[in-house]
Amino acid sequence: MGWATPAFAFGSFNLKQTAVEEADGRWKFNVDVDYGSKPHLGHVPFDFVFVQKVYYEYSITDTDKAPVQRRKPMHNQEPQREQMDIAFSDARGETWQRTKFSFAVRRDRGFSAGEYTLTVKRSSDGAVLGRPMNITLNGQNELVDRRSIVFTGDVKKKPETKPAEPDKESEEPTREASQQATDTVPEDVEPEDTESAPGPAPVEKKAKPAGCGCSVPGRDRTQGALAMLGIMLLGWTVFWRRRGCC
Numbered sequence: 001m002g003w004a005t006p007a008f009a010f011g012s013f014n015l016k017q018t019a020v021e022e023a024d025g026r027w028k029f030n031v032d033v034d035y036g037s038k039p040h041l042g043h044v045p046f047d048f049v050f051v052q053k054v055y056y057e058y059s060i061t062d063t064d065k066a067p068v069q070r071r072k073p074m075h076n077q078e079p080q081r082e083q084m085d086i087a088f089s090d091a092r093g094e095t096w097q098r099t100k101f102s103f104a105v106r107r108d109r110g111f112s113a114g115e116y117t118l119t120v121k122r123s124s125d126g127a128v129l130g131r132p133m134n135i136t137l138n139g140q141n142e143l144v145d146r147r148s149i150v151f152t153g154d155v156k157k158k159p160e161t162k163p164a165e166p167d168k169e170s171e172e173p174t175r176e177a178s179q180q181a182t183d184t185v186p187e188d189v190e191p192e193d194t195e196s197a198p199g200p201a202p203v204e205k206k207a208k209p210a211g212c213g214c215s216v217p218g219r220d221r222t223q224g225a226l227a228m229l230g231i232m233l234l235g236w237t238v239f240w241r242r243r244g245c246c
Helices: 168-184 218-245
Strands: 014-015 018-023 027-035 041-062 067-073 080-087 098-106 116-120 133-138 144-145
Touching: 018 027, 027 133, 027 144, 080 098
Parallel strands: 018 133, 041 144
Antiparallel strands: 014 027, 027 098, 041 067, 041 080, 041 116, 116 133
C-alpha cells in the first residue's frame, strides 16, 4: 500500500494585490515570482488552480427596494485550471531566479465575481510555487430575481388600466347631438314646465264657405261681389221696365 505524499513547495509567488476590479470581463493580477534558484528552462509551465469559495450573488427579493449583492458560500466546487508559462529569461537567453509576471482570468473562461483560493503548481511534478493564497474578483454578476409570484386563480388578473381619454374633436359632435336630443320635445308630449317653455300659438280656424265647397284662393270675395252687383242690375232693369209700361 502506497502513501500519498504532498508535493513540496519551493520559491515564492507574491501578488501585488489580492483583490482586483473587473475590466472588460476580466481580472488582471501582477506578481513577483522567485523561483528559488535559476531554472534550467527559460520558460517554465505552471498550472494555476482556482477553487471558488464565495459567489457574489446579485439578486432582489420581496423585501428589497433595489438589487443587492450577497455573499453566497460555495462548497465542493470543481477546481478551474489555467496553464501558463512564466518566463525567467530574456531575448538573449540569459536566465534569472526572479521575474515579474502578470496574468488574467476571464468570464468567458468560466470565472465570475467572488472569492477564490489560488494554488500555483509546476506542471512537470506538481510542486507548489510559494503557498496557496486567497484572491477576490470584484464585480457584478447576472441579476437573480428571487421575488415571489402570487397566483390568485387559473387566470391571471390583468392590471387595471385607465380608460383612454376621448379625442376632443370626436367629443364635440357627440355633445352637440346630445344637446339637440335634449332640446327636442316630442309633439304628443306636453312639456312639464309651461312657463319656461311655452307651447306654439293656437291656430285660428276659418269658417267653411257656403256652396259646393270648392274655393280658389284670391277669387272668393271677387266672385261674391260680382254676383251681388249682377242681381242689383237685374232688379233695377226690371223695375224700370215695369214703370215704363204703366
